[in-house]
Amino acid sequence: MASTQIIIITILALITPIFATEFIVGDNDGWKINFDYEAWAMGKMFMVGDTLGPSANEALTTGNDVITLKTPGNKWYICGVGQHCAMGNQKLAITVHESVAPAPMPAGPAPIFATEFIVGDNDGWKINFDYEAWAKGKMFMVGDTLVFKYTEGSHNVFKVNGTGFDQCIKPPANEALTTGNDVITLKTPGNKWYICGVGQHCAMGNQKLAITVHESMAPAPMPAGPISAAATQGMAASRYYGGMVAAAFGILLIVMV
Incomplete structure (x- = not known):
């Protein structure tokens, strides 16, 4: 039983996902004065690779400014128009966390379960x-x-x-x-x-x-060879993390046989 648990843990470790999320700062309210951006950011997990706007080092002026969060750490953004920052509290502070890259997947197509x-x-x-x-x-x-x-x-x-x-x-x-x-x-x-x-x-x-x-997560490709009907059904029914766990379970069935 101990060896079975090790197999499951190893497989799940190999399929650790990385997600990129597009954050619309302020959601429907957008980037404006007299909005509580501290409350907006609270509880959100910002990761390296995510996107938001605008920039702290140079003015972005398109009205649809996109910034990719390339490094971890504290980040600060303000509006530089008039007294929008000082009087209108138009500023945003976030902490960006390091993302975890997935291990390279074996060659071959991996199915994605779309709805x-x-x-x-x-x-x-x-x-x-x-x-x-x-x-x-x-x-x-x-x-x-x-x-x-x-x-x-x-x-x-x-x-x-x-x-x-x-x-x-x-x-x-x-x-x-x-x-x-x-x-x-x-x-x-x-x-x-x-x-x-x-x-x-x-x-x-x-x-x-x-x-x-x-962001969707494609399940890991299954090894060549016969696989049980139960494992196949588990793969077809799963999506997102469920898809990855089912893939690991399918590989485990083959190992145990």
């Missing part, structure tokens, strides 16, 4: 529906897809930023998805926002969706 989310489920994409409640408790991962279903011509879908979401600001018309069966693949982690740009559907009908997408 298709029908936005609104049977209700689809429509006005006067609580999409905040629909998204609550769901785990959206990189590689998953969102499907917006509606009668073609009655609605559309725009991907927007946090301000566009809050104020129902629609982008140029050529950015709209309009098929009535619009499929969006979630390719990067971070906060994502979507609205309907038809009439007042967003502003008055609350037809908008905000989600947080998490």
Whole structure:
């Protein structure tokens, strides 16, 4: 039994993941005066490789400033406009932690278990529906897809930023998805926002969706040779950390046989 435990621990040690997270500073409130950024940062784990903005050493002025956290340690950021820092408390202090890189994976394709989310489920994409409640408790991962279903011509879908979401600001018309069966693949982690740009559907009908997408973790490739049905089912049913544990369990079954 002792040797079995060592095998499990060794396998799990080899599949330690590294995650990169996109932090939108202030979330929907963004970077502004009179906001408690100390409270916003509290409880968040900032890691080397994560991204946020703006910079402490030179002015970033695009309004969508992205900084990659490249080194561990304490980091400080302020707004340099007028008295925004001194009087408006527009400043952010965080501690960045060293990330743990995964061990190199064996050659060969590794499956990722992606989920298709029908936005609104049977209700689809429509006005006067609580999409905040629909998204609550769901785990959206990189590689998953969102499907917006509606009668073609009655609605559309725009991907927007946090301000566009809050104020129902629609982008140029050529950015709209309009098929009535619009499929969006979630390719990067971070906060994502979507609205309907038809009439007042967003502003008055609350037809908008905000989600947080998490980094996915591909399970380790299985060794060549036969594997039990139980291990196969465990792999198919798992995702995120569950996928990695199931992979380790599958390898253990082969070793014990």
